[in-house]
Amino acid sequence: MTVVFTSRSTSYLDSFREGLKPEQPLTVSAWADRYRMLSSRASSEPGPWRTNRTPYLKEPMDCLSTSSPVQKVVLMFCSQVGKTEAGSNWLGYVIHHAPGPLLAVQPTVEMAKRLSKQRLESMLQETPVLSDRIAPARSRDSGNTLFSKAFPGGMMLLTGANSATGLRSTPCRYIFCDEVDAFPSDVDGEGDPVALAEKRATTFARRKILLTSTPTVKDFSRIENEFERSDQRRYYIPCPSCGEYQYLKWPQLKWEKTDPSTAAYECEKCHERFSEMHKTSFLRKGEWRATAPGDGKVAGFHLSGLYSPLGWFSWQEMVEEWLRCKDDAPALKTFINTRLSETWAEDYVSAVSTEGLLDRVESYKPGTVPQKVILLTMGVDVQGGGGTKDQRLSVSVWGWAEGEEGWLIDHQTLMGDAHQADVWTALDLLVNADWVREDGVKMKISITAIDSGGLATMPVYQYCRTRLNLGVVAIKGASTRGQAPISRGKRIDINTKGKSLMGSVILYMVGSDTCKDALMGRVRHNKLNKEGPSPGYLHFHSETDESYFRELTAERQILKSNRSGFTVPTWVKKAGVPCERLDELVYAYAGLNLLYQRYPRSKIWLYHAKKLLNEPKKPSENKLNSKSNRSGRDYVNNW
Numbered sequence: 001m002t003v004v005f006t007s008r009s010t011s012y013l014d015s016f017r018e019g020l021k022p023e024q025p026l027t028v029s030a031w032a033d034r035y036r037m038l039s040s041r042a043s044s045e046p047g048p049w050r051t052n053r054t055p056y057l058k059e060p061m062d063c064l065s066t067s068s069p070v071q072k073v074v075l076m077f078c079s080q081v082g083k084t085e086a087g088s089n090w091l092g093y094v095i096h097h098a099p100g101p102l103l104a105v106q107p108t109v110e111m112a113k114r115l116s117k118q119r120l121e122s123m124l125q126e127t128p129v130l131s132d133r134i135a136p137a138r139s140r141d142s143g144n145t146l147f148s149k150a151f152p153g154g155m156m157l158l159t160g161a162n163s164a165t166g167l168r169s170t171p172c173r174y175i176f177c178d179e180v181d182a183f184p185s186d187v188d189g190e191g192d193p194v195a196l197a198e199k200r201a202t203t204f205a206r207r208k209i210l211l212t213s214t215p216t217v218k219d220f221s222r223i224e225n226e227f228e229r230s231d232q233r234r235y236y237i238p239c240p241s242c243g244e245y246q247y248l249k250w251p252q253l254k255w256e257k258t259d260p261s262t263a264a265y266e267c268e269k270c271h272e273r274f275s276e277m278h279k280t281s282f283l284r285k286g287e288w289r290a291t292a293p294g295d296g297k298v299a300g301f302h303l304s305g306l307y308s309p310l311g312w313f314s315w316q317e318m319v320e321e322w323l324r325c326k327d328d329a330p331a332l333k334t335f336i337n338t339r340l341s342e343t344w345a346e347d348y349v350s351a352v353s354t355e356g357l358l359d360r361v362e363s364y365k366p367g368t369v370p371q372k373v374i375l376l377t378m379g380v381d382v383q384g385g386g387g388t389k390d391q392r393l394s395v396s397v398w399g400w401a402e403g404e405e406g407w408l409i410d411h412q413t414l415m416g417d418a419h420q421a422d423v424w425t426a427l428d429l430l431v432n433a434d435w436v437r438e439d440g441v442k443m444k445i446s447i448t449a450i451d452s453g454g455l456a457t458m459p460v461y462q463y464c465r466t467r468l469n470l471g472v473v474a475i476k477g478a479s480t481r482g483q484a485p486i487s488r489g490k491r492i493d494i495n496t497k498g499k500s501l502m503g504s505v506i507l508y509m510v511g512s513d514t515c516k517d518a519l520m521g522r523v524r525h526n527k528l529n530k531e532g533p534s535p536g537y538l539h540f541h542s543e544t545d546e547s548y549f550r551e552l553t554a555e556r557q558i559l560k561s562n563r564s565g566f567t568v569p570t571w572v573k574k575a576g577v578p579c580e581r582l583d584e585l586v587y588a589y590a591g592l593n594l595l596y597q598r599y600p601r602s603k604i605w606l607y608h609a610k611k612l613l614n615e616p617k618k619p620s621e622n623k624l625n626s627k628s629n630r631s632g633r634d635y636v637n638n639w
Ligand SMILES: [Zn+2]
Pocket: 239, 240, 241, 242, 243, 244, 267, 268, 269, 270, 271, 272
């Protein structure tokens, strides 16, 4: 390195000699408490640095001390917990206390310039032991430029992760990569910028590498990847009530309905709730604990916004922000990244392609029942009602066999107002019809599941109430995660116009997301192998067209605001595309699951297959699609 002598050469020489003295056994936190001044320009709390304001920063900083055996420190931190200042303290420590060549990498050259001009310059100026060592940037030939700062015994280089040249040059004992998730994955075709930077330290036995970032997208997050390869330290704090040490988790933060001011943390052990007022105290009593073995050289630290000190970013503000952004995916992503310091799982199930599905159309005609089918169920979606246009019942009949192999037997639209009798008379024809299987066996639909969640709840209840013996049931979709495909029935007393009706209806809740997970997974992955279809394979009749498949695939999974966890995918409708056919499949499948409540799963197929053998066969020949072979479809077509 070049030492430049200026008019300040006397003090410069002194510091130069001082810099070459053996390193004192001072830790980074002790150095910061003794020397670091926070500038009024860059800090909301100007004045001397106090580590006990942010006690969780002590250990990460001290791992960067020359006395620590740790070589690499990984900070997966949210914003507003002091991560930036911890990095700055280390830079000051290096300049003053443990000089050597240092490379500081920002995501871009432009950002490196900003860091140099703002944060660094103010720290250098306001911390006397540092201003003694680095000449002001404005003096000529001072060894202090925007991208390089000379100091006795060392040199700090600043660059951007988008500049291979900047990353490539001389060896450096210290490497500081800031906001690594914003780094490009490849720089100028020379590979990963972090790897390039780290390579420069390999020749130093006592090297130190600091990587910091708020995380971004799952599987693409550099900091998460680094953290997972570390000893994964988490900050354990004692519960003010029972003393149990635990690390803070977002789902444990509770509040009354929509009132963020009631935010309090619920202890996992004693379930007492404690307010934020205890923060200062429990942060000081806290300690980092490794949650993974690690190799002793890489120390990883994870910290969420729940730890932000009093007066910085409160639990109340956190809840307010959550309520604001929970239903808006991009805002939610930012919250999860910058407040919780967790990665965001992108839509991991994209739409199933319609084209691929058209190839799967088979030769059996709609309304005919392939030989393997053992059970039939029907899903009915009620559209419109309450005087809207295009009122209709949309129905799909599905056949099922062992392993839940499924066949779309028929899908139809019965036009008519659900508040009038006609459309229900048409549905009766399907419910009562004989569906003739290839071998001539007549089959009935075992379960007809009708959605009661729309505008026609009462008519649906009325219809189902009197047809329970035909397997007609009222259902309602619930998208709560982890629900059974169909619940146990719940009796509901019907009451119209203040008058109680005879009898009641049984309502079943359908775990729509559970059903969709299962069914769409099968639509996507299950194949027709040479040996036959894989279990759960879904077959489509010869007249299944593109519009059917468009509806079937009209929903996709995204991450939604479920407080019990953040990698929880939820099914949502694509804007502007109807999805009745998917709903009908879900209801038909729920109907099949209702049968599992009545027959043991292990015996259901054999039991019904045997039962069908005893059914009278159609007297006429069993050829499919012949005029004489009337099926459910013909009943409605003739209606
Ligand atoms: Zn407790």
